[in-house]
Amino acid sequence: MMTDVEISTDGTTITVTIPMSFKIRGGRKLIVAPDGMHLSPSPRPQADSTLVKALARAFRWSEMLECGDFATVSEIARAEKMNISYVSHVLRLALLAPDLVEAILDGRQPPTMQLQPLMRQGFPIEWQKQREFFSGTTR
Structure with missing residues (x-):
C-alpha cells in the first residue's frame, strides 16, 4: 500500500x-x-442484513411450497406482490449448505457472498461444490 x-x-x-x-x-x-x-x-463479524432477510424469505417460501400453502412459485410471487424472477432466485437460497447458512447468519460469510451476485451468477446445488465455489472462506 x-x-x-x-x-x-x-x-x-x-x-x-x-x-x-x-x-x-x-x-x-x-x-x-x-x-x-x-x-x-x-x-x-456483522451479519449482512440484506442477505439474512433474503435467506429467511427463501426458507419461509420453501416451507410454504412443501406444506402445500402454495403450489407454484408464481402463486407465491402473486401473493407477495413480487416479481416471479426475484422470488425464484431468492428461493434458491434455501438450497445452500447448512454450514454456509450458519456462516451467513453469524456474519462469517466470504465478502464475495452477497445477495446480488448470488442471484445473478447462481451457485452449485451440491453442498460440497458450494463449499468449493465459495472457497471455504466461511471459517
Whole structure:
C-alpha cells in the first residue's frame, strides 16, 4: 500500500494520505484498501442484513411450497406482490449448505457472498461444490 507523507514547513504538522475507497455491504460502509483488502470498522463479524432477510424469505417460501400453502412459485410471487424472477432466485437460497447458512447468519460469510451476485451468477446445488465455489472462506 502506498502512502504519502507530508511534513509542514515549520515541522509541527504531519499529513499522511492513504488511498482507500468505501464499499457498501449489507447496508454498512466498508473500507477497501488499494490492494483490495477489506478493512472492517469493527472486530466482530456483522451479519449482512440484506442477505439474512433474503435467506429467511427463501426458507419461509420453501416451507410454504412443501406444506402445500402454495403450489407454484408464481402463486407465491402473486401473493407477495413480487416479481416471479426475484422470488425464484431468492428461493434458491434455501438450497445452500447448512454450514454456509450458519456462516451467513453469524456474519462469517466470504465478502464475495452477497445477495446480488448470488442471484445473478447462481451457485452449485451440491453442498460440497458450494463449499468449493465459495472457497471455504466461511471459517
